[in-house]
């Protein structure tokens with residue numbers, strides 16, 4: 001059962017906030033895909049982050065609430081301290097189980113969950129970070145026919161995370177920061 | 193990555209219902225699928241057929257199955273601002289009652305319950321309170337009864353406690369033994385730990401405060417509605433309902449009976465019947 005909507009999932013850890021802030025203004029408005037962002041972050045920064053993101057794009061940015069339905073043109077931010085899972089009916093579920101890779105939310109968890117449901121209608125992008133979270137998830141995205149992209153480790157503030165993904169293989173595209181938004185726009189246009 | 197497929201999850205959950213009366217069919221599928229796959233690889237089943245055979249034919253395995261597919265992660269004073277709101281806005285109202293009944297539904301290993309007992313003690317209300325602490329998983333209830341938690345967590349809990357408005361020495365509430373902290377028995381003298389399944393078991397008392405956090409996230413919308421109705425029926429007029437930080441009464445059938453006491457906290461008051 002594949003979902004008709006196309007989806008972009010972005011995972012990031014140390015050094016990725018700046019990348020997102022630079023990328024957001026370049027996104028097309030309206031946009032034909034939904035975007036989910038899973039960031040490793042401290043739990044208090046909640047609404048601050050939403051405000052920060054909203055100030056850079058006219059797309060709707062919201063922190064995920066229990067059972068939110070994915071809508072195109074909306075950016076969903078995973079809340080701190082919960083894993084974010086996707087349901088086959090297009091809704092989002094939160095899960096308070098054990099940390100994975102010392103992380104909750106874990107990027108692997110969301111990438112894998114999305115891979116299973118969206119197959120080739122998924123673009124997964126892994127940004128800067130000091131942890132290997134997300135690498136296994138990208139592998140699943142690749143196996144299910146999705147598009148895999150990483151931030152160029154050479155220009156990442158912390159290269160470890162994207163570098164691990166490149167070494168694992170299956171990466172379709174290595175992106176500079178300024179190329180990320182156009183790449184998403186193009187993905188949205190061709191998969192709609 | 194997913195040895196057990198979506199259709200097979202459905203088959204297993206039907207077996208659980210048919211053979212043992214455990215109804216997980218209205219749980220959110222994504223989490224179920226993760227937990228069941230985790231169990232499948234943990235117990236090293238060679239095939240789904242063998243997994244299913246075990247479930248259908250070995251009642252002793254079911255206990256383990258339920259323990260492993262439910263998520264039991266919890267903390268003391270998790271989301272300190274929630275507890276601060278209880279201290280400031282809820283306990284002063286409860287204090288006016290001669291007798292206070294509280295229900296912790298889905299209490300897991302009890303960290304939340306001991307947190308509540310500490311709040312009540314500090315508000316000088318513990319002596320006139322009874323806490324019913326329930327969960328579907330009897331193994332976690334057994335742990336909760338003992339009140340023994342890893343000492344490694346105490347530093348975090350102590351910080352949470354202070355952030356929740358606690359002004360005492362947190363370490364006075366437990367005694368440290370090796371790697372464990374045993375919480376004072378005086379805290380749980382007024383606690384009744386008992387199994388209760390929110391899906392199939394009904395209301396068993398009327399309460400002034402019901403706390404059910406991070407349980408509804410595992411249920412689909414229909415089941416959430418059903419369980420919220422159960423809570424509503426189990427609350428006295430003007431009683432309080434506390435949910436997890438990402439859960440809400442919004443968009444549910446019961447919402448019109450409740451008023452959120454504070455925009456930022458997931459605490460509602462039942463204002464009509």
Ligand SMILES: C[S@@+](CC[C@H](N)C(=O)[O-])C[C@H]1O[C@@H](n2cnc3c(N)ncnc32)[C@H](O)[C@@H]1O
Pocket residue numbers: 096262263264265266267270297298299300301304326327328329332388389390391404405406407410436
């Ligand atoms: C993630 S824990 C939440 C613990 C605690 N309330 C907290 O927020 O930290 C979820 C708990 O709900 C329990 N649970 C799941 N399904 C249940 C049901 N049908 N009836 C009662 N408890 C249930 C699980 O066994 C588990 O202990």
